[in-house]
Amino acid sequence: MIKVVNxxxxxxxxxxxxxxxxxxxPGEVVCIIGPSGSGKSTFLRCLNLLEEPSAGEIFIEGVKxxxxxxxxxxxxxxxxxxxxRFNLFPHMTALQNxxxxxxxxxxxxxxxAEERAYTLLDKVGLREKxxxxxxxxxGGQQQRVAIARALSMHPKAMLFDEPTSALDPEMIxxxxxxxxxxxxxxxxxxxxxxxxxxxxxxxxxxxxMDDGVIVEEGPPSQLFNKPQNERTRSFLSKVL
Amino acid sequence: xxxLKTLLAMLIIAIIFLFAACTGQAQETVEDTAxxxxxxxxxxxxxxxxVFINGEPYDGVTPLTIRGLSPxxxxxxxxxxxxxxxxxxxxxxxxxxxxxxSLAETSLYYLWKITPLLLLGAVMTLFLTIxxxxxxxxxxxxxxxxxxxxxxxxxxxxxxxVNFFRGTPLLVQIFMIHFGLPPVLGSLxxxxxxxxxxxxxxxxxxxxxxxxxxxxxxxxxxxxSIDRGQMEAARSLGMSYWQAMRHIILPQAVKRVIxxxxxxxxxxxxxxxxxxxxxxxxxxxxxxxxxxRTYRPTETWLGVGLxxxxxxxxxxxxxxxxxRRLKTGD
Numbered sequence: 001m002i003k004v005v006n007x008x009x010x011x012x013x014x015x016x017x018x019x020x021x022x023x024x025x026p027g028e029v030v031c032i033i034g035p036s037g038s039g040k041s042t043f044l045r046c047l048n049l050l051e052e053p054s055a056g057e058i059f060i061e062g063v064k065x066x067x068x069x070x071x072x073x074x075x076x077x078x079x080x081x082x083x084x085r086f087n088l089f090p091h092m093t094a095l096q097n098x099x100x101x102x103x104x105x106x107x108x109x110x111x112x113a114e115e116r117a118y119t120l121l122d123k124v125g126l127r128e129k130x131x132x133x134x135x136x137x138x139g140g141q142q143q144r145v146a147i148a149r150a151l152s153m154h155p156k157a158m159l160f161d162e163p164t165s166a167l168d169p170e171m172i173x174x175x176x177x178x179x180x181x182x183x184x185x186x187x188x189x190x191x192x193x194x195x196x197x198x199x200x201x202x203x204x205x206x207x208x209m210d211d212g213v214i215v216e217e218g219p220p221s222q223l224f225n226k227p228q229n230e231r232t233r234s235f236l237s238k239v240l
Numbered sequence: 241x242x243x244l245k246t247l248l249a250m251l252i253i254a255i256i257f258l259f260a261a262c263t264g265q266a267q268e269t270v271e272d273t274a275x276x277x278x279x280x281x282x283x284x285x286x287x288x289x290x291v292f293i294n295g296e297p298y299d300g301v302t303p304l305t306i307r308g309l310s311p312x313x314x315x316x317x318x319x320x321x322x323x324x325x326x327x328x329x330x331x332x333x334x335x336x337x338x339x340x341x342s343l344a345e346t347s348l349y350y351l352w353k354i355t356p357l358l359l360l361g362a363v364m365t366l367f368l369t370i371x372x373x374x375x376x377x378x379x380x381x382x383x384x385x386x387x388x389x390x391x392x393x394x395x396x397x398x399x400x401x402v403n404f405f406r407g408t409p410l411l412v413q414i415f416m417i418h419f420g421l422p423p424v425l426g427s428l429x430x431x432x433x434x435x436x437x438x439x440x441x442x443x444x445x446x447x448x449x450x451x452x453x454x455x456x457x458x459x460x461x462x463x464x465s466i467d468r469g470q471m472e473a474a475r476s477l478g479m480s481y482w483q484a485m486r487h488i489i490l491p492q493a494v495k496r497v498i499x500x501x502x503x504x505x506x507x508x509x510x511x512x513x514x515x516x517x518x519x520x521x522x523x524x525x526x527x528x529x530x531x532x533r534t535y536r537p538t539e540t541w542l543g544v545g546l547x548x549x550x551x552x553x554x555x556x557x558x559x560x561x562x563x564r565r566l567k568t569g570d
Contacts, residue, residue, distance in 0.1 A: 050472055077478025087473035091491050100487060101477040146473075153477060 001026040001188055002047060002157060007056035009042055016042045018212035019056070024157075027186045031199035031220075034209035035235060040192045043209065044159050047190065048079040061156065077105055080150030084162040086142040088134040094121065094145045095130040098152045106153065113152075120148040124178050140171030144178055157188040164195055196239055200224055208232045278334050280306040282316060284341040289320035292327075302341070322349040347539045354530055354543060361526030362547045368440075368522060369509045372447035373455075376508070377501065379448065380455025387460045390481065398456060405453035411514050413450055418442035418518045443515035443522075451508050458504060462497035463489060495566055502559035506552050513548075523547060 002024040009017035016039045024030050032040045045051040047058065049065060049072050058066050065075045089097050098117035102108040108116075121127045124144035134142050143163055150158060160179065164172045176198050183189060183202050193199060199206050200220045207217045208229070216229045224240070227233045282291055284302040291298040294315050298306065302318060311334050317327035323343040330339050345353065386398035405413065421442075422434035429435065437445075466489050474484035516525035527544045531537045 048476055050476060073475075073478045073480050076476055079476070081473075081476035083469060083473060085469055087467070087469035089470065089473070089488055089492075091495075101479075104483055104487060105478045149473075149477070 001028075001061060002190070003057075003059040004047075005057045005059075007043070007046060007058065008054045009039070009046060009051060010054045016212055017046070017053075020212075020214060022207065022214060022217070024188065024190060026188055028205060029183045029187075029189045029203045030191070030205050030207060031203040032190065032192045032207045032209055033194070033196070033199060033235075033239075034207075034215075038209045039212045040209050041161050044161050044190060044192050047159055048076045048081055050081070073105075077101075077153050078156045080147075080153060080155035080158040082143070082146050082150050082158065082160045082163045084165050086134070086139070086146045086166070088142055088146055088149070090134050093131050093133055094126065094137070094148075097134070097145060098149050101149065101153045117148070117152060120151050121145075123151075123181070124148045125174075138171060139167045140174045143167065143171075143175045147175070147178055147182075151182075157190065158182065160189065160191040160193065162192050162194065164193065194239070196224070208235065210235070277307060278309050278311055278332065279336050280309055280314075280316075280330070280332055281336070281338040282306065282318065282341070283338070284318050284320070284343055286320070286323070286343060289318040289323070289341070289343065292317040292319065318343065322346055350534070350536060350539050351543050354534075354540060357526055357530060358523065358543055358547050361521065361523035362551060364520075364526075365509065365512055365522040365524075366551060368443060368447065368515070368520070369505065369512050372444055372512070373451050373501075373505050373508050375444075375448035376451025376455045376504075379452030380457075381459055383452060383456035384459025384463070385485075387456065388463050389485075402453045402456045405450050406457065410446070410450050410511055411517065414442065414446040414514055414518060417446045417449075439515070439518045439520040442518055443512075443520040447508060447512055447515065450511075451504065454504050454507075455501065458497050458500045459493070461500075462493040465496055466492050499559050499563040499566065502555060502562060506555050506559070509551055509555070510548065 004020055004022050007017055007020040008015070020039075020043055022030075032043065034040050042051055046053050053066055056066070057064055060075065060078070063070060063075075065072075088094075089100070092100065095114065095117050098120055099110065099113040102113040102116065103110060106113075118127060118130065121130055124147055126141060126144055126148070129137060129141060129145070134145070137145065147158075147163075163179070164175050167175060172195070176195060179189070179191070179198070180202050191198070191203070203220055205217060206220045206223045208215050208223065208227075208231075210231050216223060216227060216232045223232065224236065227236055282302055282304045287302050289302045291300070291302060291304055292315075293306070295317075298304070309332055311332050314330050314332055315327060316330050316339060317325060318341045319325040320343055322345060324346055326341050326343060328339070330337065344350075383398040383401055386394040387402065389395070418437055418439070422436050425435040425437075426433050470488050470492065471484055474488040475481070479487070512522060513524040516522060516528065519525065523544060527540050531540050534540070
């Protein structure tokens with residue numbers, strides 16, 4: 001579904017991604033772990049071209065999105081993204097946050113979009129907050145609305161950029177629960193996370209990144225219990 | 241409360257000025273003509289002043305003819321409500337004597353008399369400022385957006401515009417348009433002789449273009465103050481840059497630029513006084529004309545200051561209130 005070939009990203013003199021190659025299958029849940037500054041988030045942001053890769057190729061369902069002829073907006077509409085800092089639109093209610101995409105991009109009618117939005121709000125357990133503005137929601141609630149907003153476009157894959165890092169501990173669970181449900185439904189997910197519990201429990205595959213490369217990858221049971229690489233071992237010993 | 245104190249301070253200064261202005265001394269003009277009977281004629285402009293001879297009230301008001309005085313030196317004082325009283329010593333000789341007083345209005349009465357003229361000027365100032373800032377907001381919105389959109393050419397053009405008009409004095413810009421443009425217009429659209437611009441047109445153009453440059457910076461700052469994550473979230477949904485601008489960035493930016501736009505309006509209200517130099521009949525120009533006629537600069541310019549204050553204070557209050565509300569609401 002998502003195929004990445006020899007991806008490089010440079011920020012002027014800084015070489016952040018030094019050749020990433022991987023293949024994410026439909027319905028797969030991939031967690032990316034690694035120390036900060038290892039290029040995890042940059043890699044994720046490259047997948048929907050929020051960062052433009054310096055070199056390498058990305059294919060989504062066979063379409064080479066790194067090709068400049070591809071309409072970048074169509075690509076992004078198929079990839080839901082959830083941010084560390086939620087990035088809800090503060091001048092819109094939760095409901096409006098969820099309907100703006102379908103109405104403006106998918107050209108759905110307002111009624112249809114709202115109907116779908118309520119379904120999504122039910123899914124994240126926030127129907128009663130439909131008419132609240134983001135400022136009046138807790139961090140966990142905001143992130144759940146943000147997930148619903150990303151889902152509103154019916155994406156083929158969901159990208160999570162440290163979705164629980166900005167949350168108070170007691171709110172992490174409500175967000176992870178929503179993500180677990182999504183995984184169970186068969187959503188293709190790429191998750192950059194520091195939540196080792198989530199990675200171990202939910203993911204099909206874990207990528208350990210350090211210094212711009214994938215150092216080690218494999219099913220969580222293998223990567224967490226029998227890490228092959230010295231760097232993986234030392235990282236895991238610090239976080240587990 | 242803060243405004244009240246400012247106003248009070250202004251009033252106290254005003255009163256001090258008025259008292260200082262009251263102490264002017266009039267010069268003596270005595271005309272005497274030969275005659276048999278000793279007569280003192282007292283006239284004043286305006287008429288109807290009460291007369292005091294050696295401190296004693298005399299029956300009647302000016303113009304007044306006093307007969308039966310013995311020759312000698314008298315103190316003559318004329319008093320009229322709303323005018324400054326005036327007194328002088330008159331050497332009364334046998335025969336016809338005449339003394340003429342030219343009474344000046346008291347400062348307050350003078351101010352009251354020129355108030356309609358000043359208000360007329362203030363209306364022009366306000367009108368000129370409103371249409372210029374309105375125009376400036378239209379120009380500035382385009383120029384401000386042109387500074388942030390990812391189109392290099394637009395960035396450069398609006399950058400040059402903004403920096404030129406923010407980096408040169410408004411007075412120079414007024415001269416450039418009013419005096420610098422006519423020859424250019426003449427050679428472009430006429431037979432080479434300069435095409436003069438009327439002061440209103442020059443003033444309106446200069447203030448609009450100047451205001452546009454400042455508004456452009458306000459709009460740019462407003463757009464750039466919106467968290468980058470907002471644009472990213474909008475784009476990640478699949479919105480185009482323009483869709484994101486229109487639905488996500490601009491609605492949030494509008495709220496943030498309203499208070500600074502209010503401040504820009506207040507600044508322009510004051511700076512518009514510069515167009516008086518090209519003969520645009522606004523508040524300051526009106527005052528200049530009044531002063532050349534009345535020779536009373538102290539009260540006139542104080543009045544102009546007060547009229548400006550009357551215009552800026554309410555707007556300042558409105559802006560402060562808006563800032564307070566937008567801070568809590570966002």
